[in-house]
Amino acid sequence: MTAARFELPHPMPTRLLTVAEYAALGETEFGYTELLEGRLLMSPSPGLAHNDAMGELFVAIKSALPTGFGVTQDLDLDLEINPPDQPGFVRRPDLIVFHAEARQRIREQGGLLRASDAVLVVEIVSPSSKRTDYHDKRGDYAEAGVPYYWVVDLEPPVSLLACHEAGEFGYADDGEFTGIFRSTQPFPFEFDLDTLV
Template sequence: MTAEAVIAEMTSSSLPDWVFPPPQGFAAEDLDHLPDLPAHTELIDGSLVFVAPQRDFHSLVLYRLHVELDRFAPADHKVRQEMSVKLGPRQRPEPDLIVLAPGTFTGSEVTYFDAADVVLAVEVISPESALRDTKRKPVLYAEAGIPHFWLVEETQGKATVVVHELSPTTRSYVVTGIHHDRLKLSVPFPIDFDVATLYEP
């Protein structure tokens, strides 16, 4: 059976409501109420974005970077993995990692955090999301005022961490370092580890 034939057999009643977006697009709060959404669905510019299966590089780097951030983050900061962040009425992306500011409310019922809660957002680039991770999401994070952004990319089978800091004048990110071997920073808190250990297959 062709794809056209399968679609022809479907009726609107057999499809979930989110297949048919409202004319103005979805709102950030809609992610909490749309039934049967695939895991890790994001909202960017009012449109639902679905995540493809992740590669070994992405999975391993994400795990090891989470461990390093937990190790170095001050006790009053919290590290969260794959939690969405509300940046605006129609923006609710899901960074791979975030570090939360002191005093941020957390609990089992929390489904997202506000941009003001986030001091660092991290994206580990995947082939299918490379354009979003390197172009659209950094702009959204900067406009929402998240002060620090890291982009982790694969370079010749190894991890590279590109560190960005928010310019208060332009409200955009400035690259402050490209780290292939060692990541040693004083902001958003002191951190020092070997980047090469993030991916050792």
């Protein structure tokens, strides 16, 4: 299936977009988009090191997942922060671990993966995204109720900040790891972070 080519509306939308209106825009050739409170945010595509790391983590996570879960790369996630008829919030995490039954719903009904489908989101820090990944997205994913959030920073030494949902306080940190990362939540996982560079 070929994705539709994204053309920026001329002029740009003068009103805030819902998640459905955002999804109807399609794909871009020159980067990726997110939706923040109805406003379209454009970002450049990530570089080679970022994509290599994302691929390595995808393979490792996929091989560790228990039955009933899936993982995908670089896909829109409806944060479900506002009602469907209100300005929407859509982020595009580098990796999303989700409940596998979401696939069937999307096949039958269309739409995006939802925050309520997600178990874990992973962001890999790019030079231009450090504050966004450590602060802004952390707040967005916590508000959306995503149970686990990992931030991978490729600057030597490669590190992974693991966070878990902590109720009204947002996320609590489980620690920042270098070398071998081991976790039992949200599934048993062990990975040598040094292989990412």
